[in-house]
Amino acid sequence: MSNRRDAVHEILRQSEGFRSAQDVYAEMRAEGAKIGLTTVYRALQALADSGHVDTLRTDDGESVYRACASGDHHHHLVCRRCGRTVEVAGPAVERWAEAVGSEHGFTGITHTVEVFGTCASCSSAAAKPAGVPSRA
Amino acid sequence: MSNRRDAVHEILRQSEGFRSAQDVYAEMRAEGAKIGLTTVYRALQALADSGHVDTLRTDDGESVYRACASGDHHHHLVCRRCGRTVEVAGPAVERWAEAVGSEHGFTGITHTVEVFGTCASCSSAAAKPAGVPSRA
DNA sequence: ACGGTTTTGACAACCGTTTTCATTTGCACG
DNA sequence: CGTGCAAATGAAAACGGTTGTCAAAACCGT
Ligand SMILES: [Zn+2]
Ligand SMILES: [Zn+2]
Ligand SMILES: [Zn+2]
Ligand SMILES: [Zn+2]
Numbered sequence: 043m044s045n046r047r048d049a050v051h052e053i054l055r056q057s058e059g060f061r062s063a064q065d066v067y068a069e070m071r072a073e074g075a076k077i078g079l080t081t082v083y084r085a086l087q088a089l090a091d092s093g094h095v096d097t098l099r100t101d102d103g104e105s106v107y108r109a110c111a112s113g114d115h116h117h118h119l120v121c122r123r124c125g126r127t128v129e130v131a132g133p134a135v136e137r138w139a140e141a142v143g144s145e146h147g148f149t150g151i152t153h154t155v156e157v158f159g160t161c162a163s164c165s166s167a168a169a170k171p172a173g174v175p176s177r178a
Numbered sequence: 179m180s181n182r183r184d185a186v187h188e189i190l191r192q193s194e195g196f197r198s199a200q201d202v203y204a205e206m207r208a209e210g211a212k213i214g215l216t217t218v219y220r221a222l223q224a225l226a227d228s229g230h231v232d233t234l235r236t237d238d239g240e241s242v243y244r245a246c247a248s249g250d251h252h253h254h255l256v257c258r259r260c261g262r263t264v265e266v267a268g269p270a271v272e273r274w275a276e277a278v279g280s281e282h283g284f285t286g287i288t289h290t291v292e293v294f295g296t297c298a299s300c301s302s303a304a305a306k307p308a309g310v311p312s313r314a
Numbered sequence: 315a316c317g318g319t320t321t322t323g324a325c326a327a328c329c330g331t332t333t334t335c336a337t338t339t340g341c342a343c344g
Numbered sequence: 345c346g347t348g349c350a351a352a353t354g355a356a357a358a359c360g361g362t363t364g365t366c367a368a369a370a371c372c373g374t
Pocket of ligand 1: 096108110111117118
């Protein structure tokens with residue numbers, strides 16, 4: 043439908059990790075795109091609602107978004123340094139969550155699972171000189 | 179050390195689920211306690227830093243806190259209706275997170291895991307008349 | 315071209331949280 | 345008891361991400 047929406051989606055597709063709304067907005071403006079911050083927020087929300095992008099909250103309360111390859115339910119292993127993210131499936135976790143829920147009489151179980159760490163290139167860069175910039 | 183800090187801690191101890199800073203502040207004022215919102219925020223942060231309370235972010239970005247019985251690492255199964263929370267251990271999840279991390283060359287693995295659902299009393303109350311208030 | 319609908323975006327309002335900073339409190343020492 | 349000093353407190357202002365407002369702009373079928 044919306045041209046803007048696709049533009050935002052495209053930015054996410056070209057990104058390696060999760061991006062914030064302001065982040066995406068800044069990049070689009072830098073590229074000369076004529077778009078408003080409000081529209082970026084709306085696009086991201088729409089994409090998230092329609093399940094086209096995954097979203098999560100950073101520790102400091104910022105919402106970040108990512109266009110994931112898999113449309114199926116999955117989780118994320120994200121580098122806390124550079125943001126690089128890999129999608130991971132966790133059948134074991136899915137079962138565990140379901141089990142622990144019903145075990146206590148809870149229904150309609152959902153869960154949030156995120157794994158953080160320092161990726162190989164970042165941890166090797168850390169030991170030596172200054173590393174590559176951040177965000178991919 | 180601080181008298182205020184303990185007072186805040188106490189409120190959390192008496193609570194069944196996670197509470198927000200403003201939430202705690204409101205209750206303390208209602209009880210006639212003379213305390214400022216700033217201090218509540220500081221107390222909660224200190225308690226969280228020292229590991230005396232667990233904290234997590236709600237979907238709408240609010241930080242909430244809870245005084246948990248177990249000092250060991252654990253996760254939470256929280257009723258999305260009334261907020262009632264039960265602490266759950268998940269050795270399987272711990273292992274899985276660690277495995278999936280190192281599998282991809284990540285180090286210093288940490289993780290966030292929360293399980294949500296509707297508790298037994300809430301789901302039975304939902305089917306019939308109007309339910310009990312919220313928060314405990 | 316034309317009315318009606320949808321989308322857009324500059325700007326202001328929101329709201330939880332953090333900072334600031336002047337005041338109060340707690341405590342050791344004389 | 346004073347006095348001095350450092351930590352704690354809290355009212356109010358600043359912050360920052362997000363959402364709401366509303367008038368202008370882009371679309372679209374006719
Ligand atoms: Zn994903
Ligand atoms: Zn899952
Ligand atoms: Zn806990
Ligand atoms: Zn764990």
